[in-house]
Amino acid sequence: MSTASTTSRALFLEEFGTLPGLGERTVPEHRPGHTLVRVAAATAAHLDLNILDGQFGILPELPFIPGTQGSGYVVASDTHPEGALVRLRGEGLGLSRDGAWGEHALVPDAAAETMPEGTDPALACVYFSPVGTAWATVHSIARVRPGERVLITGASGAVGAVAVQLAARAGAEVIGVVGRPAKLRHVPGVARTLLAADLSEEAIGGRADVLIDTVGGQVLRSALALVRPRGRAALLGYTAGRELTLDLADFFLADVSLLPVNMMSRTPEVASEVLGLLPDLSSGALTLPYETYGMGALGEAVERLRSGAAVGKIVLDMEHPGN
Numbered sequence: 194m195s196t197a198s199t200t201s202r203a204l205f206l207e208e209f210g211t212l213p214g215l216g217e218r219t220v221p222e223h224r225p226g227h228t229l230v231r232v233a234a235a236t237a238a239h240l241d242l243n244i245l246d247g248q249f250g251i252l253p254e255l256p257f258i259p260g261t262q263g264s265g266y267v268v269a270s271d272t273h274p275e276g277a278l279v280r281l282r283g284e285g286l287g288l289s290r291d292g293a294w295g296e297h298a299l300v301p302d303a304a305a306e307t308m309p310e311g312t313d314p315a316l317a318c319v320y321f322s323p324v325g326t327a328w329a330t331v332h333s334i335a336r337v338r339p340g341e342r343v344l345i346t347g348a349s350g351a352v353g354a355v356a357v358q359l360a361a362r363a364g365a366e367v368i369g370v371v372g373r374p375a376k377l378r379h380v381p382g383v384a385r386t387l388l389a390a391d392l393s394e395e396a397i398g399g400r401a402d403v404l405i406d407t408v409g410g411q412v413l414r415s416a417l418a419l420v421r422p423r424g425r426a427a428l429l430g431y432t433a434g435r436e437l438t439l440d441l442a443d444f445f446l447a448d449v450s451l452l453p454v455n456m457m458s459r460t461p462e463v464a465s466e467v468l469g470l471l472p473d474l475s476s477g478a479l480t481l482p483y484e485t486y487g488m489g490a491l492g493e494a495v496e497r498l499r500s501g502a503a504v505g506k507i508v509l510d511m512e513h514p515g516n
């Protein structure tokens with residue numbers, strides 16, 4: 194095995210509750226059953242923040258390189274072709290073993306999945322969860338049909354924006370709801386847009402057949418009241434609040450099916466569908482919102498993520514670490 198340089202930069206977490214700092218280490222040595230990757234991109238997601246904060250069930254020994262998802266090019270492997278772009282996730286990556294927030298990662302072979310040639314590395318690291326969740330929600334859970342009116346909250350977010358596009362492709366009339374005025378312009382153009390504060394039957398043009406809620410809290414309560422009897426509401430997030438009180442008499446009267454989205458149990462069933470959407474994502478026919486930062490701008494990226502100001506996912510560009 195040969196690498197261009199024997200040292201490799203990475204973000205090292207020294208203490209929970211702090212931000213990891215940029216440091217150097219020796220490039221990890223390849224060993225059997227593992228794949229050594231030159232990391233191209235990694236995501237910074239809420240799960241990673243929970244680990245930085247020391248708030249997750251599994252916590253690593255420190256110092257530690259975070260990063261639960263990434264992508265990169267194979268340097269050495271017994272199972273993946275050298276030079277191939279692979280997506281990195283699972284097998285304790287960024288949880289119980291060093292993750293993807295560095296220029297190199299040594300991962301179990303099963304944590305690397307070869308991506309189709311020509312895939313953008315940023316897309317490779319970020320696409321699976323939001324696209325899989327949106328696909329399962331629109332097609333398997335809410336079962337959106339042509340001509341239906343579909344209300345989608347968090348419509349500028351990663352899952353919301355893809356759900357908007359998939360529901361429109363399914364022939365629905367889509368209304369995308371966002372919390373902040375600044376995010377109205379980030380809802381895909383196939384939807385009509387509305388601020389959550391302005392939600393009303395009149396504003397959406399009548400009752401909705403389907404609600405896809407990615408936000409929870411008061412937004413969910415307001416939107417749920419606008420679904421027609423025998424309509425469906427697929428619930429998948431609770432960033433804005435995790436409680437929903439159910440008055441049984443009102444629930445029976447409203448006659449709306451509440452459908453939980455649980456991607457932990459659905460990931461295998463969407464894998465091929467999501468891979469099938471990758472060409473559209475690569476060509477831009479289907480868009481997935483994300484913001485890109487260098488490792489040196491981690492603080493800014495984390496702040497955007499924590500405050501909810503970020504538009505979609507956060508991607509760290511490991512090939513330009515100083516940005």
Ligand SMILES: NC(=O)c1ccc[n+]([C@@H]2O[C@H](COP(=O)([O-])OP(=O)(O)OC[C@H]3O[C@@H](n4cnc5c(N)ncnc54)[C@H](OP(=O)(O)O)[C@@H]3O)[C@@H](O)[C@H]2O)c1
Nearest residue numbers: 347350351352371372373407429430433454455456501505
């Ligand atoms: N159930 C499952 O299996 C499953 C699978 C994947 C994801 N999820 C969950 O689904 C949700 C959406 O995922 P995503 O990837 O689309 O997330 P995202 O890109 O971060 O979007 C979330 C949206 O939530 C809204 N929001 C409301 N209150 C917020 C707050 N206090 N902080 C941040 N955002 C806030 C934001 O829209 P506005 O600014 O317009 O309010 C934002 O666009 C997340 O909660 C995620 O954990 C669940």
